[in-house]
Amino acid sequence: MINILDKTFVPFISKEDIENRITALAARISKDYEQSCPVFLVVLNGAFLFASELVKRIPLTCEITFIRLSSYSQTESTGTVTEIIGIDKTLENRDVIIIEDIVDTGLTMSQLLKEIGKMSPKTVEIATLLHKPEALKTPVDMRYKGFEIANKFVVGYGLDYEGIGRNLDSIYVLG
Template sequence: MINILDKTFVPFISKEEIETRITELAASISRDYKDSCPVFLVVLNGAFLFASELVKRIPLSCEITFIRVSSYSKTESTGEVKEIIGIDKNLANRDIIIIEDIVDTGLTMSQLISKVWEKSPKSVEVATLLHKPESLKTPIELRYTGFKIGNKFVVGYGLDYDEIGRNLDSIYALE
């Protein structure tokens, strides 16, 4: 168990499980984009660890860029997406893979996908470490999913509770 601020978290997904799954996702992406030079659009802050480990395992020519959005306050989604750092790269006629830490309600990702399509890409796909299908409020297609989880609040491996816990090498669930 670990304590972060006023909450207690218990082990949920181990470092080894995460690393194995990231290797599998990287292999799938590498096969699917073997004839392309994809652009990885990393959603900050949460996806930085997942993105780093994922792209290190992809032996393709690629580009990496970042966007920062916020839709959480403490342990709850606000339902409102606030863009902090926008897309500043030309994405026209490019294969885009959005890398996200977690998709729960789908609202943030849905809005982000729409924003990316405004840039006239060739394709847009999503790679997420975690997905909470029970929490979806809008339908969303996720091509690359690390783990499907229940409606739990989790920290670690980039995910935070009030900005704390991102540096944990495993994922912990709220007790």
């Protein structure tokens, strides 16, 4: 059990389970893109740990760039996506893999996919560590999913509560 500010969280997904799943996802991506030089578009801040562990297991020639979006206030999605830092690479005719920490409502990802689509990429896929299917408000096709979880608030492994908890090496759920 851990306490972050005014909330208590309990263990949910272990470090070992996360590492094993990331290794499996990296193997799939490596096979799928062995003839390509993909662009990994990492959604900050939450996806930084997942992205780091994922891409270092992918032995392909690739590019990595970052975008920062925000749609959360405390433990709830606001339903409004704010772009904070934009894409700084050309994506035209490129294979793009968006790396995200969690897809829950799908609103952030849906908006990001529309914006990337305007840049004429060859392909766009999503790699997410966590997916909350019961929280989806708009459908999103995710090719690479780490774990499907219930619609509960989680922290750790890049995910935070009010900016705290990202550095935890396991994932915890609100108790």
